[in-house]
Amino acid sequence: MLSILLFLSLLAVEGKTRKAVFIIIDGVPADQIERLQPPAIYDIASQGAYSRAYTGGQTGGYSQTATISAIGYTNLLTSTWVNKHNVTGNDNLKPNYNYWTLFRIAKEQKKDFKTALYSSWTDNRTVLIGENKPETNHLKIDFVKDGFELDTINFPPKDKDLHIFEIDEHVSCLAAEGIKNDAPDLSWVYLWYTDDAGHIYGNGHDFDEYVMKADRQVARVWEAVKYREKNYDEEWMIVVTTDHGRAENGHGHGGQSCRERTIWISTNVAVNKYFKSGNLAITDIAPSISRFMKFEVPQDVLWEQDGIPFIGDVDIYNLKTMPYDNSVYLTWDTISDNNPVTIYVSTENKFKEGGKENWIKLATVNAGINSYKAELKDLPAGSFYKFVVETKNNHLNRWIIK
Template sequence: MEQLKTNISQTLSNHKTMLLRTFIFACFFSLSLSSLAQNRPRKVVYVIADGIPADVIERLELPNFKKIISAGSYSRMHVGGDKASYNETPTISAVGYNSLLTGTWVNKHNVPDNDIKAPNYNYQHIFRLFKNQYPDKKTAIFSSWTDNRTKLLGDGLPETGNFKPDFVADGFELDTVRFKHDKKADYMHFIDEEVVKRAANTIHDQAPDLSWVYLEYTDDMGHRYGDSPEFYKAVEMLDKQMGQIWDAINYRQQRFKEDWLIVITTDHGRDEKTGRGHGGQSDRQRSTWMVSNYKNLNTHAQYFDLSIVDIMPSIADYLNIKLPKSVEQEIDGTSFIGPVSISALKANYVQNHLDITWKALEKKGKVKIWLATTNAFKTGGKDDYHLLGEVDVNQQHYLADLNNYPSPYYKLVVEAPDNTLNKWISVK
């Protein structure tokens, strides 16, 4: 009997040792996989498909969009800034492109129309910020409109730090021999096809780290036909084009162990009555959307209204771009990737005080309230911010005494552990 007890005890001891070894191995293996996943190269491509309101995307059968959404997410967005405020922004094409590029509204980036006469390059675009931190990594633009590169990105300009994209495919609208301009504007579809082919091939073979694809045909059909079979057909053609880019991304992810973020969006909606116009502040003209393979949208994206300026800081987070503090203080968007502390900042001037409120998305940590009475950043200078106070995030309000800071104008920055929000206040 004693020998039996000894054998059982030894067997249990051996079993425990085996379980412990198995557990340690599993932990080590899991950590190794995690480490490998963290070391996988990260790449981003974003697509602007011009002039498609959210309701059109939602009513059509778009199989390739659905593939991407099934891997990630779909969200409604808006353009146009805040209605009837200092940052109200025209719902016009180039205006939307630059809001995405810089993460700011028109009061900052200064592109109010498609003429693009005087962009304020002090509000740096995502490509420039990326190259400044990672000079050896590659950028690309594939576009049917040369101004996107020459004016918005400021290709080779001293004002943009002589930024130059590494891969370029644009200017096809100038080739009237290969793309003969016809009355129905079908040539723009063929240009978009060329743009997509170049983009897909470059992603497949060269894998730029940050790419912009711009496609115009949908907007042309919207202007020409409004809400119509012609317009819907153009959107369905777009879906097929996105299939080409999605296939190239999947090839890279599977063959080269890269992690890719794709964001597909639009620059404005269309008018409610005909679907031909845009530029105003009606709900449908402001109504946009985002299709992405990113699945785990944060609490800001889940519970608050996303906008086009949220895309730039999200790309920055995904690519681990460390934004300079002066840039971070000016960005109007909030990342939909990773933790976020606060949202929905409001500020109301009341008798030499500023009544400041926000929504706490995390219940721990502090917020710092900063105030400047200058706007030197706009002209390339540095603003002098004063720390007014520091309170718990979950307090969700702060009453700032402005008696020591008399000014007709204020810049407010609320800095939380995971993100920063800002407002401009004009005292009338």
């Protein structure tokens, strides 16, 4: 009897099994979502939160990143910008796999987490995630439903690319079925046609119509998540987002205009103050899912991530650097002033090539000071400086290229 009670008490401590799914609806700007208020996306947010966010890195800075689809997916997957992940467009893809995707993080855990991909465009799996490549430690996705764009028998090309919409319908049904029956621990659902609709129609009724149809596809997945939570001892995190916005007329994207850079995030989980800070980015999604799933991320991988978790405790955000003569001023904003901040620097970028950084600890200061002056004369001479500012609950990083 005592052993049974002990077992039950351990189960109670561990709580519900956590699972996560993220959905990318391609190429839908925030203003369009806010005008249409799609029911499923807003219902998800009613359980947690909705906010505008940004993609595209720092305009005019070393991390400036084109607002293009495959780049956007990789921003999310790796929590880095193009200066690190090296995906520069939708073709000739050459990711730097040293920057781990969320799928690699999941597969490197001690526990056997099951992963799933429900998607058209096979490159999402074979190239961006890098399934079964030596560079990704031969990671394997457990449940795969993709490649339908190559199936011209069941999905023959149609006028206005409507076969892609039919593929999205199929993908969303498969995703709902997979989540309901297989319940993978980590899933990615990719919906393509909204981007085509934007390119074809531009702003207008037709584009709006397909955004609302995509929302109904999201609803299928959302209903499957709610089914699992109702019938199983599970707690799910769902995140719905887009990879980029659109140009003023709705047709194109790729540049750094405000509308192209402005995306959105809807989630069903409780968020922290950072989520509403005005600094939320597409790179924040992977760290947030990792925190929800309690993934252990190696420090060298973690410190390269440009994102901040939007769930749980966060102390600092919005790191900025300003070179001044032979110094660099670092400043940050604080959510919690109580925790100390430790500043590190590396004068090399070995991680990019698969190596380990030689981090130099500069100082520990109170977070509420909001600034630190780094003297470059005290460091090895060079033209590159990588700073990490770390607290108990999160870190920030930034480069200086002289």
